[in-house]
Amino acid sequence: MWNPIHWAWMIGCLILIGSTGGVSAAEPAAEAQLPNFVIIFMDDMGYADIGPFGAEGYETPNIDRMAREGRIFTDFYVSQAVCSASRASLMTGCYNVRVGIFGALGPGAQIGLDPQEVTLAEIVKQKGYVTSCIGKWHLGHHPKFLPLNQGFDEYFGLPYSNDMWPYHPTSGKNFPNLPLMEGNRVIDPEVTHEDQNMLTTWYTERAVSFIRKNKDRPFLLYLAHSMVHVPLHVSDKFRGKTQRGLFGDVMMEVDWSVGQILDTIRELGLASRTLVIFTSDNGPWLSYGDHAGSAKPLREGKGTMFDGGCRVSCVMWQPGTVPAGTVCREPVMTIDILPTIAYRINAQLPPHKIDGKNIWPLIVGEPEAKSPHEALYFYWGDALHAVRMGKWKLHFPHEYPTLGGQPGGKDGMPVPYERAHIGLALFDMEKDPGETQDVAAEHPDIVAQIQRLADAMREDLGDSAKKMKPRGARPVGRLEEGDPRFHWKPGQPLDVEASYP
Structure with missing residues (x-):
């Protein structure tokens, strides 16, 4: 579903001149060589929660291999150490303050990411990409804010955090049932513990299916896991498998998911033209103790702008393009992903101001490449x-x-x-x-x-x-008269389709 307010911008995009001739790793891709993009975005994963960054009590062999074959970024940041704010920056290439998204939007929110913002999905749409959002969205749960109105062709997942339900340990009475959505419709109006146990599996199966279905055309897959945000849930195939308890089991299943995606890309012969980025929305929620990850050696965690909250582990992988077994120590941020992808495919940047910069020279390991930012805020x-x-x-x-x-x-x-x-x-x-x-x-x-x-x-x-x-700063998106909306209230059955009034 394409937002009509972008038509003027899109007309300008059509006059872009594509590159011709040979293309080096540090140059934009020619039209016939458009790369695929997969962004795997964890929830509340700590800096030290994967093997390449020092995980303890469990193993992450697939992410370890991804790092050996790719590049780790030791000084990779998010704009703000909380769910919605961080995701707004990834999607728009802007500091969340610029687009008016703060905190963690709940089921009572009447706001969301303004459809006038240009998202990462809308950037790649200029070049005919097929796009999918799987997992946690958390940028507004009413239809005008959901992925189908933000440049994505498909959406399957939870509209916000998996703890925003009646079983929350301290605030359950404040939340309605947790919905599972497909497109703009609720397909499960009462997600259960048993359902949550299957979320990582379901997300992975959907992601693999999307890749297989679109192997012959350029695609963008945004897989935003609900884990390792509390409440932790894991399928039976990984329960009890690690020394770290439930948290380790969940991380092992996430690693399995990464392996399924990378194995599919390899099997289909897409590895050399698919950039995979694995990172997190913020650091660990330390108050949950043994159900939280680790930010070692960084200070504090989620909810603070010490590095334990806003500095996240990051691995990037594209064999033959991203140098294997290398490390980037330059400070960069999720806001840089949008302009970097735009550069890579010769797409036009949004017509309004963004804060991110092209970091492709850092991704491909250009000699002497430095962070393009004078400072990060x-x-x-x-x-x-x-x-x-x-x-x-x-x-x-x-x-x-x-x-x-x-x-x-x-x-x-x-x-x-x-x-x-x-x-x-x-x-x-x-x-x-x-x-x-x-x-x-x-x-x-x-x-x-x-x-x-x-x-x-x-x-x-x-x-x-x-x-x-x-x-x-630009205005946040708001529900207006006539906009279809969901009417979700604690203690009441969820409506599965939006309506007005």
């Missing part, structure tokens, strides 16, 4: 918490949630966070990735330089901590 909500410039990261004074060294919860029950405060603090992320040693006093020139960059960003996207309004 880390907002929490609409307050600017930190800026990373090269190896330096400057935190501005702010509060944050922490366990304060205490253990997290057990068996799916969280423990409460404490509130802590950090003042103006500078960290050398090369020497001190755990953000433990404030070196601001030793480097006043670096502090001043980053503060100048921050002031310029505040003029654009604002900073509530400074009582500055954004000038460059």
